[in-house]
Amino acid sequence: MKTKQLRKYTTEELQDRLKAERKKLNDLYFDIRSGQEKDYSQISKNRKNIARILSVLQEKSKTEDNKVKVSMIKSVKKNDKESENKKDKIIKSKQDGKGKDKKKKEK
Numbered sequence: 525m526k527t528k529q530l531r532k533y534t535t536e537e538l539q540d541r542l543k544a545e546r547k548k549l550n551d552l553y554f555d556i557r558s559g560q561e562k563d564y565s566q567i568s569k570n571r572k573n574i575a576r577i578l579s580v581l582q583e584k585s586k587t588e589d590n591k592v593k594v595s596m597i598k599s600v601k602k603n604d605k606e607s608e609n610k611k612d613k614i615i616k617s618k619q620d621g622k623g624k625d626k627k628k629k630e631k
Contacts, residue, residue, distance in 0.1 A: 530580045542577045
């Protein structure tokens with residue numbers, strides 16, 4: 525099956541196809557060992573089909589991840605100003621705390 529055709533399927537359909545191809549590969553191995561199948565090239569063709577399906581699944585997961593990352597980045601940008609203010613407050617409080625600790629140790 526061509527990669528262009530595989531890209532049209534949803535992830536669930538691709539996962540079903542992947543299971544079917546793996547079962548077919550397992551059956552091919554069994555048939556060759558038992559002598560029922562003589563065409564060894566079917567194994568490599570089937571393995572390539574599995575690789576194509578896995579590649580398309582990987583592409584789809586990356587595009588979904590990118591969509592999630594973009595939405596996360598947008599929400600982080602909104603919170604950046606708030607977090608910078610919090611960081612400044614924490615740094616100031618630590619600096620104030622260091623001065624107090626030295627005075628306590630001297631006593």
